[in-house]
Amino acid sequence: MPLTTLALPPSRLVEDGRQVVGRFGAPAERNNLIDADYRGWPRALRWWRLKEWQAVQVASPRLFANLALFDARLMQLRQVKVYDRDRGVKHVHERKLPPRALRIADQLHDSVNRHADRGGELTFRNRFACGRIEVEVELAATADAPRVAGRFALLCDRGASQVVSLPFAHGGMYSHKGMFPVEGELTIGDQRVRLDPAEALALLDDHKGYYPYVMRWDWVTCATWQGGEALGFNLTRNQCRDPVHHNENCAWRGDRLGVLPAVEVSRTRVGQPGERWHFRDREGRVDVTFAPTVPGDVHVQAIVVESRYRGPFGRFTGRLEPAGMAPIVIDGWFGMGEDFHLRC
Numbered sequence: 001m002p003l004t005t006l007a008l009p010p011s012r013l014v015e016d017g018r019q020v021v022g023r024f025g026a027p028a029e030r031n032n033l034i035d036a037d038y039r040g041w042p043r044a045l046r047w048w049r050l051k052e053w054q055a056v057q058v059a060s061p062r063l064f065a066n067l068a069l070f071d072a073r074l075m076q077l078r079q080v081k082v083y084d085r086d087r088g089v090k091h092v093h094e095r096k097l098p099p100r101a102l103r104i105a106d107q108l109h110d111s112v113n114r115h116a117d118r119g120g121e122l123t124f125r126n127r128f129a130c131g132r133i134e135v136e137v138e139l140a141a142t143a144d145a146p147r148v149a150g151r152f153a154l155l156c157d158r159g160a161s162q163v164v165s166l167p168f169a170h171g172g173m174y175s176h177k178g179m180f181p182v183e184g185e186l187t188i189g190d191q192r193v194r195l196d197p198a199e200a201l202a203l204l205d206d207h208k209g210y211y212p213y214v215m216r217w218d219w220v221t222c223a224t225w226q227g228g229e230a231l232g233f234n235l236t237r238n239q240c241r242d243p244v245h246h247n248e249n250c251a252w253r254g255d256r257l258g259v260l261p262a263v264e265v266s267r268t269r270v271g272q273p274g275e276r277w278h279f280r281d282r283e284g285r286v287d288v289t290f291a292p293t294v295p296g297d298v299h300v301q302a303i304v305v306e307s308r309y310r311g312p313f314g315r316f317t318g319r320l321e322p323a324g325m326a327p328i329v330i331d332g333w334f335g336m337g338e339d340f341h342l343r344c
């Protein structure tokens with residue numbers, strides 16, 4: 001059981017139009033934010049405002065990968081990024097999609113999120129009730145990236161979840177973060193990489209939110225095996241109301257989870273060699289520095305959509321003191337960060 005005791009989830013995140021706010025140790029049966037009262041708008045307008053996505057990060061000694069289906073209504077995205085740590089090469093398959101090209105399910109117990117076209121497919125088969133989330137990817141080679149293919153499973157009965165339902169100034173958000181062993185394989189070009197659950201980990205990010213017209217957050221996440229122990233963390237500064245009491249910051253040790261306080265973020269030497277992102281709290285329990293080493297930017301400029309997204313990979317150093325858990329020393333762990341700005 002987690003060292004930090006989290007509440008039992010409600011059956012539905014929204015009851016009678018009101019969002020149930022809290023931090024839970026398991027997913028709800030329905031993450032039905034579409035049913036929440038938002039500015040008194042009818043359901044059809046609420047649907048256009050609600051943003052949804054499912055993403056998985058995979059960390060192994062050979063590679064680091066991020067796979068995502070993202071629905072911002074006016075813009076959708078299928079994204080697979082794989083960094084070959086041995087060769088120091090990053091491969092990106094990214095396709096911007098028109099509205100309604102994909103749909104994100106409202107629960108993880110038994111659902112499928114998928115997009116397929118002539119270029120390939122990415123599928124999340126959510127079987128959380130059975131202790132698994134299965135991922136299948138098959139993307140053809142392009143002029144810029146090799147073929148990426150594979151099947152792997154997040155072993156959700158062997159890790160730990162944190163599910164949050166948090167308020168914004170208007171409406172709110174839901175997020176399911178979890179760290180789990182992963183098994184299967186990925187093929188990049190002609191190189192097949194086995195994902196062994198004794199040395200590979202996956203981080204889950206299932207998310208919905210009534211974000212403002214300008215969406216903004218800072219986020220870093222990382223997972224690694226160290227001395228036979230699975231360790232990881234999630235740190236975010238987002239648009240939640242009263243972040244001291246409403247945030248999603250946490251750390252993992254195997255199947256145990258410890259809550260962390262709200263963080264403040266600063267950056268030095270932005271866009272230059274030696275750039276650093278600093279995540280700290282007011283109590284001295286979070287002191288983490290991220291050094292971006294592998295760029296990952298998405299720039300979109302359209303009439304009603306503008307993206308100034310930075311999602312680099314890189315290395316972390318620092319120290320965490322999660323509630324109810326021994327301090328965690330971070331020494332060169334590899335993960336990812338986001339400096340997210342989307343007008344949509």
